[in-house]
Amino acid sequence: MAPVNTSKCFDFKPPMGFFSRREMALKYILILIFILLTINTCSCDDDHEMEEFLKREHSLSKPYQGVGALGSSHWELMGDAMVTTDQVRLTPDMQSRQGAVWSRIPCHLKDWEMQVHFKIHGQGKKNLNGDGLAIWYTKERMQKGPVFGNMDNFTGLGVFVDTYPNEEKHIEAQKKRYTPRTQRIFPYVLAMVGNGSVSYDHERDGRPTELGGCNAMVRNLKHDSFLFIRYVRRRLTVMIDIDGQHEWRDCLDIPGVRLPLGYYFGASAVTGDLSDNHDIISLKLYQLTVLRSKKEEEEEEQAEMTIPSVDNMDLLQLGQNEAGMSGLSIFFTVLFSMLGCIFLIVIGIVVYSQWNESRRKRFY
Known part of the structure; x- marks a missing residue:
């Protein structure tokens, strides 16, 4: 019996292009894995690209030593504001009062984060209270006025906690009604950037110049309420923590906001025919150290700002008009x-x- 040639049985020749297709598939898989790892690394880098440092000279917290005293504190009181052991009370729950607290030291930080611990409370029932408080980063300081206790036509940033719906009451007086799409729920948080010539429209609750906002039920809460303002790489972000869950909720996020250096931080409040206690418990400013490329640093140096502005402000207003x-x-x-x-x-x-x-x- 002739021996069986088993070599022919196992002499398998793959079709032409078999290994090349297999190698190509393996190559694509490796590329996909590399891309996923790169994205994951980038996201990790983004999470750690910022370091924050508390700037005590720009912060206000207990025990408020020397606040309001001449030359012995970094903060100065104005109007009806007063210091207690638990808070800086901008206005008491009384009619026609206004008060403020202002930093004496200008801020020269490119990137920063302000955490505001505040409280608004009083005896007034729903829609029978007012008017609200504001957090400022402006060129001017210690100026009384109609915009939540500060001057109109300000230069810089204002973040407002508006507790009274002026526009809604005006429309009701004319026997008109809001559409469900345009009606706001008050209290309402909004932001505005002024260049020294733009007026805050009090009767319309700042709608014409609003960058964005959100409703925030902050009155008479039993737990702490917080406002978070971050300015990084010309991007303004505002968040709130008012539910007692220690979780930040998005309020607005606007790119292309240009704020010069050397402005002052402050907080103010006002009451009219209706009133509330407006209390600041703490203002904590953090310096953010953000990694930048040389190209970014050169572009920022070339585009040094002298007047606050917002890129694509016309588009923002167009979006608001469409929403209205x-x-x-x-x-x-x-x-x-x-x-x-x-x-x-x-x-x-x-x-x-x-x-x-x-x-x-x-x-x-």
């Missing part, structure tokens, strides 16, 4: 959009039918 469309405008917008879609569908069907008909004729 009446119900009738929304109805017609939806109606014409639907009619336009139906018209395009009909044209598409007609064109396709004609093309299909001519295609069939070519085969006869």
